[in-house]
Amino acid sequence: MILRSSCTAKMFLRRCYSSFSSHPLRVCVVGSGPAGFYTAEKMLKAHQNAEVDIVDRLPTPFGLVRSGVAPDHPETKIVTNQFSRVAHNDRFSYIGNVTLGSSISLSELRDLYHVVVLAYGAESDRAFGIPGEDLSGIHSAREFVWWYNGHPDCSNLAPDLKSTDTAVVLGQGNVALDVARLLLRPTTELATTDIASSALDALYESSIRKVYLVGRRGPVQAACTAKELREILGIKDLYIHIQNVDLLTTPADEEEMKSNRIRRRVYELLSKAASSETSGPSPGQRELHFVFYRKPDKFVESNEKSGHVAGVQLEKTVLRGTGIQTAVGTGQFEELGCGLVLKSIGYKSVPVDGLPFDHHKGIVPNVMGRVLSNNPEETTQFERGLYVSGWLKRGPTGIVATNLYCAEETVASITEDIKKGDIFSANALAKPGKDGLIHILDDRNVKIVPFSSWEKIDNEEKRLGSLVGKPREKLQSWNELLRVAMS
Structure with missing residues (x-):
């Protein structure tokens, strides 16, 4: 599907580049767990001209806070309140039900955004x-x-x-x-x-x-x-x-x-x-x-x-x-x-096409979040505009809060690179960001789940939970989740 649509995507990108007059800093974070949300939060605070989109393959955000923290540890899940406040920032968008590698390729994301931060954790x-x-x-x-x-x-x-x-x-x-x-x-x-x-x-x-x-x-x-x-x-x-x-x-x-x-x-x-x-x-x-x-x-x-x-x-x-x-x-x-x-x-983390990957350590080779290049033809040591945060960066270690410090380090590297003019400057080409991404996904019939649709799921789970004395009754199948999200 991606190969068939690649020409359409390139044509659309060229039109966007020629028509964009303002130059916001477009940032895409892949993965909506703690590493992803902390990275988004830090980017929004550090860069007032940044527009940050989180992409996740699930229709539900929050990663391992939802699917990894034990059900008898509700206090650990309170951090989702903080992440929800980030999600309601005018410069933020959550785009769920989008899989890196099949819905959209890494190279396409890098064309759409000035900065791509991979924070999709370890799913193997x-x-x-x-x-x-x-x-x-x-x-x-x-x-x-x-x-x-x-x-x-x-x-x-x-x-x-x-x-x-x-x-x-x-x-x-x-x-x-x-x-x-x-x-x-x-x-x-x-x-x-x-x-x-x-x-x-x-x-x-x-x-x-x-x-x-x-x-x-x-x-x-x-x-x-x-x-x-x-x-x-x-x-x-x-x-x-x-x-x-x-x-x-x-x-x-x-x-x-x-x-x-x-x-x-x-x-x-x-x-x-x-x-x-x-x-x-x-x-x-x-x-x-x-x-x-x-x-x-x-x-x-x-x-x-x-x-x-x-x-x-x-x-x-x-x-x-x-x-x-x-x-x-x-x-x-x-x-x-x-x-x-x-x-x-x-x-164990899973690699995607176009991403340097250390199969022995199960991480993306990086220095303080900057992805090391494995292309001998590259003149720079790092992949321009490509970063990692969380388990993909350091391996599956630490607690939820560990991702806060990890995200801070990655955002500091991004900020430093911006100041050096390596990523974004007044003379840089505008990038389409979210609008370009949604155009490509729509062309491929990928049904996205925005944060407002996740809130439908959230409300339904809480309603069902109240009937049986639980904080929520989780919808457990893809069909159920997407049915409620699209309702």
Whole structure:
């Protein structure tokens, strides 16, 4: 579709260039998560002549604040109020239901705008690359999180929570703790959140009673924060098991804790939980097991149910090195039986045509948000007018607020480049921006969702939620979302 329309797009751009008399700074941000909205907000404040458009492939804004933050963390979602105020700025537009690469190409966006900031995050998953990874019953934590948050891409996921009493979560970061907590938390407490109704129904009927959180390294190196750990340790009537031998520390561990207050606090919380542990779970009690110094070697297929996971073979590890200790396999193996596996080993960004990309790190090569050029014919080190912010810039790390500082750095780079005349000057050609984009999308029959249409979705979800005592009842399918948006 893009190739067929490319001539039309070029002709339109030429007409725009010759007819525009004013020269606003046209900025396009791809991605409406925290990185995208913080970038838009900072650009609008820093440049009074800037007009900023956010493009997103979903009809719903706010990225992982909507689809990644756990439903029982409503306080984290309050930031959407700030983003909504940005969206009502006269110099801002939200353009949803537009996919970079299919609806519009990156090269076309760069023709339409003086500045393009890519902030679309990480919508894929890292893989172990070990045998059995394609067995049914194995899901990425991202898919599971999107499922219980009502993301339209995962509305049909339907993880089987009824055929097994044991789930293994591979990873010990905050996302791993989120999915473990959702599996173990009483459903009566989840019923008053904005959890997707299909997920809540599945959790009501869930047979999961044991969750194992498996990490390659030890309790000192656990990647979660103390806040998340306290929350899961505080679940009512939950049996918690940690092997005392795993809590023994080495001089290298002590050195790590000395220089990292968060790691020390996490270790102290785990030690306290282990010391208060009872001799065993009571009948029917839900269980959380922390398993340290283990890495998955292969997934085991069920003998009774062909093609389905029945367990994980784990290799014992030891830590080597100083500073950042790494886990090394010992050649000793053990099997952990389960019927559900959730892989929480990191999100991964997806490249698009025309974008330099580091496949090993899963980021766009950049310096302070400026995209490094990989074209040997370029006379400059950077791609002119092209920037990154958020996970695409630094990798899938940090909390929501981390994106604020990340956006500030990228906007500072843009401002510096503008001052140097690298991007925009009084003598520069005008660019069509939003008008040009909408013309091209209309020519391709792409139905855009503006912020006013998102507000229709928002109002409908809140109305449906009020009927069942929830803050909102999320519309979970593309058809539902677009039907309400276009109504």
